[in-house]
Amino acid sequence: MPPAISVHELAKRYRTTHRSDRAALLGLTLDVPPGEIYGFLGPNGAGKTTTIKLLLGLIRPTGGGGAVLGHALGSVDARRRVGFLPESPYFYEYLRGEELLHYYGSLFGLAERVRRGRVEELLRLVGLWDERRLAVRKYSRGMLQRLGLAQALVNDPDLVILDEPAGGLDPIGRREMRDILLQLRERGKTVFLSSHILAEVETVCDRVAILNRGELVAVGRIGDLLAGGREMELTIHGANGSLSRHIEAIPGATIHHGTDATVVVVPEQRFVYPIIDLVRQTGGQIVALHAKRERLEDVFVKLVGGRGGTAGAAAAPAQADRV
Amino acid sequence: MIAQRFARYRTVLTALVLLACVAGAQALVDVYRPAANDEAGVQFSAAAEVVRGFAGQIRGLLADFIWLRVDEYAHRRRVVDGDINRGDDEALMPLVRLITWLDPHYVSAYALGGQWLAFHFGKPREAVLFYDEGIRNNPAAGDLLTGVAFVDWRLLHDNKAAASRVEQAASVTNDDQVRFQAFWLEAHILLDGGDRAGALRVWRRVGTMPGYSQTAQHFIDQIAHGKAVPAAPAAGSGTLHP
Amino acid sequence: MPASVLVVARQVMREAWRRRTLPVLALFGCGIIIATAFLSFFQLGTEIKFFKDVAMTVIFLFGAVATLVLVSTQLSGEIESRTIYNVLSKPIRRYELVLGKFFGALAAIAVAVAPMVAILMFFMSVDQGGSLLEAVKAGYMLWLSFAVLSAVALAIASFSSSVVCAALSVLVYVASYLKGAVIAYAGMVTYSRLAAGAAQTFYYLLPNFENFNVRTAVVHNAVVPWAYLFRTTLYAAALSAFFLYLGTQIFEEREF
Numbered sequence: 135m136p137p138a139i140s141v142h143e144l145a146k147r148y149r150t151t152h153r154s155d156r157a158a159l160l161g162l163t164l165d166v167p168p169g170e171i172y173g174f175l176g177p178n179g180a181g182k183t184t185t186i187k188l189l190l191g192l193i194r195p196t197g198g199g200g201a202v203l204g205h206a207l208g209s210v211d212a213r214r215r216v217g218f219l220p221e222s223p224y225f226y227e228y229l230r231g232e233e234l235l236h237y238y239g240s241l242f243g244l245a246e247r248v249r250r251g252r253v254e255e256l257l258r259l260v261g262l263w264d265e266r267r268l269a270v271r272k273y274s275r276g277m278l279q280r281l282g283l284a285q286a287l288v289n290d291p292d293l294v295i296l297d298e299p300a301g302g303l304d305p306i307g308r309r310e311m312r313d314i315l316l317q318l319r320e321r322g323k324t325v326f327l328s329s330h331i332l333a334e335v336e337t338v339c340d341r342v343a344i345l346n347r348g349e350l351v352a353v354g355r356i357g358d359l360l361a362g363g364r365e366m367e368l369t370i371h372g373a374n375g376s377l378s379r380h381i382e383a384i385p386g387a388t389i390h391h392g393t394d395a396t397v398v399v400v401p402e403q404r405f406v407y408p409i410i411d412l413v414r415q416t417g418g419q420i421v422a423l424h425a426k427r428e429r430l431e432d433v434f435v436k437l438v439g440g441r442g443g444t445a446g447a448a449a450a451p452a453q454a455d456r457v
Numbered sequence: 458m459i460a461q462r463f464a465r466y467r468t469v470l471t472a473l474v475l476l477a478c479v480a481g482a483q484a485l486v487d488v489y490r491p492a493a494n495d496e497a498g499v500q501f502s503a504a505a506e507v508v509r510g511f512a513g514q515i516r517g518l519l520a521d522f523i524w525l526r527v528d529e530y531a532h533r534r535r536v537v538d539g540d541i542n543r544g545d546d547e548a549l550m551p552l553v554r555l556i557t558w559l560d561p562h563y564v565s566a567y568a569l570g571g572q573w574l575a576f577h578f579g580k581p582r583e584a585v586l587f588y589d590e591g592i593r594n595n596p597a598a599g600d601l602l603t604g605v606a607f608v609d610w611r612l613l614h615d616n617k618a619a620a621s622r623v624e625q626a627a628s629v630t631n632d633d634q635v636r637f638q639a640f641w642l643e644a645h646i647l648l649d650g651g652d653r654a655g656a657l658r659v660w661r662r663v664g665t666m667p668g669y670s671q672t673a674q675h676f677i678d679q680i681a682h683g684k685a686v687p688a689a690p691a692a693g694s695g696t697l698h699p
Numbered sequence: 700m701p702a703s704v705l706v707v708a709r710q711v712m713r714e715a716w717r718r719r720t721l722p723v724l725a726l727f728g729c730g731i732i733i734a735t736a737f738l739s740f741f742q743l744g745t746e747i748k749f750f751k752d753v754a755m756t757v758i759f760l761f762g763a764v765a766t767l768v769l770v771s772t773q774l775s776g777e778i779e780s781r782t783i784y785n786v787l788s789k790p791i792r793r794y795e796l797v798l799g800k801f802f803g804a805l806a807a808i809a810v811a812v813a814p815m816v817a818i819l820m821f822f823m824s825v826d827q828g829g830s831l832l833e834a835v836k837a838g839y840m841l842w843l844s845f846a847v848l849s850a851v852a853l854a855i856a857s858f859s860s861s862v863v864c865a866a867l868s869v870l871v872y873v874a875s876y877l878k879g880a881v882i883a884y885a886g887m888v889t890y891s892r893l894a895a896g897a898a899q900t901f902y903y904l905l906p907n908f909e910n911f912n913v914r915t916a917v918v919h920n921a922v923v924p925w926a927y928l929f930r931t932t933l934y935a936a937a938l939s940a941f942f943l944y945l946g947t948q949i950f951e952e953r954e955f
Contacts, residue, residue, distance in 0.1 A: 218784075471944060479937045
């Protein structure tokens with residue numbers, strides 16, 4: 135099956151003044167496989183929303199190109215099969231929730247009979263059925279977000295593009311959103327999810343791409359991206375000075391003395407056994423020992439290097455693998 | 458290559474073609490424009506064009522509002538209240554002028570303006586010019602013809618011209634009562650100028666109008682016997698001025 | 700016509716109704732016309748003329764305001780309120796959106812203007828104040844002028860904010876009425892053929908809203924020829940097409 139989204143060297147520069155411009159996206163190359171939930175991550179200003187706008191034809195690329203569901207970027211044919219939830223969705227305030235979905239549905243050319251069934255199904259799915267006759271201006275932020283998701287699904291799209299879908303949602307809302315995304319995947323849909331909430335992304339996404347300063351710094355399956363961590367963490371009671379000296383001799387190891395316990399992190403498993411021996415000899419006690427697995431957040435912070443994000447920007451993007 | 462170049466200029470070309478269509482349509486519209494706006498043959502000065510331009514679609518209403526003021530002054534204060542010493546008579550003509558610029562079919566404004574120019578400001582020749590403009594813009598306005606006839610007769614003492622104007626006034630209406638009034642005035646002007654034969658001719662014509670034969674005969678008898686002629690109407694009366 | 704144009708047009712009509720601006724303007728206009736009909740302090744003869752003048756002016760003013768309020772908040776309003784993202788991510792072409800806004804505005808304005816024309820006709824018939832057909836023609840001509848004004852406003856809205864759009868549209872409208880004066884002055888102050896030619900070109904190319912003004916004919920009981928109606932319709936169509944084309948071209952190039 136062809137990729138749901140495929141872009142090659144996609145670039146966008148914005149003209150800031152008469153003579154200068156600013157690069158928002160620098161030659162992004164990306165393939166989003168069909169039927170997956172694809173996380174699209176990056177700090178503010180990394181170029182995530184720019185990429186989404188390019189995919190939908192809201193802006194035009196200044197370089198490169200690509201296809202969405204086999205159609206040209208931003209083409210009507212592509213948009214016919216795409217659902218889009220913008221960041222902080224804004225709707226016609228004078229419409230009722232139900233009418234809004236009907237309006238968007240009719241823009242897809244759905245017959246009224248089809249629309250009626252679809253609108254009811256979606257309003258029930260996002261939990262707005264009881265508020266369907268309420269004017270949109272009376273909706274809370276979370277309700278708007280739910281309505282936004284409903285309108286993104288009104289055409290039963292093959293590809294759903296979500297820009298910060300969890301914004302404004304409470305924990306229950308987030309959980310429901312996650313369930314909906316998983317349901318979509320089960321039905322073979324592709325979800326392209328741009329988010330700041332890395333824990334969410336880590337839970338639902340099959341793959342992620344991390345963007346920083348307009349460049350791709352990492353892309354791959356979640357498992358692969360996190361697999362790099364082989365560190366071990368030991369928590370020790372009654373450690374003495376000889377342990378500190380021992381740890382200092384191990385390259386890449388750290389030791390942290392707390393009030394109750396000492397926490398030692400070693401880069402590999404082979405360093406653990408000598409430490410256990412040493413603690414035993416000195417009368418100390420190992421109270422915990424576990425593999426220190428990286429979280430997506432760690433990978434993210436490591437790659438974008440804090441706000442400035444210089445780390446990955448210069449490096450070649452990693453393919454599963456921090457390309 | 459040619460196709461590519463054409464595509465680049467397609468937008469400009471299309472816009473130009475559409476503009477040409479606009480100009481063409483304007484030319485088509487211009488053929489009927491004066492008739493549609495009932496302003497055929499009306500000549501506006503540049504100043505009038507500016508006033509009309511600024512007033513745009515609301516010029517008719519503006520003319521009405523100005524007329525309300527003029528009418529109030531000319532009639533209630535001046536005629537009914539007898540307040541003739543207000544000292545702002547001069548303000549009347551510019552207002553009347555504005556009205557006729559805004560609406561060249563405002564016959565009442567021409568009638569009032571002509572009357573005031575002639576009888577209040579003592580400018581009969583200007584009054585005739587003003588009346589003539591009004592008649593040009595409203596050829597069927599018998600009021601204006603009668604009004605200018607009074608100026609010709611009473612102030613310029615040109616009875617012949619006055620009689621001709623009234624004759625014209627009689628010809629632009631089908632209303633026998635109005636025609637009778639015009640003929641009555643014409644006969645009187647002719648008689649005043651010593652043209653008894655002319656006056657008799659007019660009354661004979663009146664006699665052919667259904668319902669007016671007795672009246673006509675009465676005046677014919679009076680003229681034939683050299684009896685007293687009807688009193689001359691006061692200046693300005695006999696018109697349908699506001 | 701593509702179905703999405705109709706969908707957007709219907710949406711514009713619904714918005715016009717829901718936002719209350721158009722119904723309130725129409726109601727207010729009808730109220731003024733009815734009130735004028737009952738003012739009888741004017742002298743005989745002037746009364747019906749005055750009534751017709753007031754009614755025509757009210758229809759024009761309220762119609763123009765309704766047009767500007769409605770159209771200037773369409774494209775620019777969508778951009779300012781960011782609802783444009785949702786719309787343009789759907790399978791609709793940008794020119795379809797502009798056309799939908801245009802036709803929706805025309806329908807909404809027709810609905811707003813129709814009751815005012817009907818009231819004018821009613822009182823004209825009561826007072827035997829002239830041909831009702833001519834009143835319908837005058838209403839139609841005013842509506843044509845609002846159509847052109849809508850196209851002008853949409854063209855301006857394709858690159859500006861709602862406030863700028865409304866202001867510029869008013870300027871174009873006023874300039875259109877003043878151009879007769881400009882040309883008249885150009886004719887007076889210059890003896891150069893080039894300048895006169897330029898003034899003439901100016902006349903033919905700029906919108907000429909005066910074409911749609913048949914107020915005098917209605918007030919003075921003249922007959923507006925059918926041929927004039929037809930030609931003015933052509934003119935309105937050509938002018939609207941030109942401005943809509945400009946608007947769509949600019950809107951196509953815009954980035955959101």
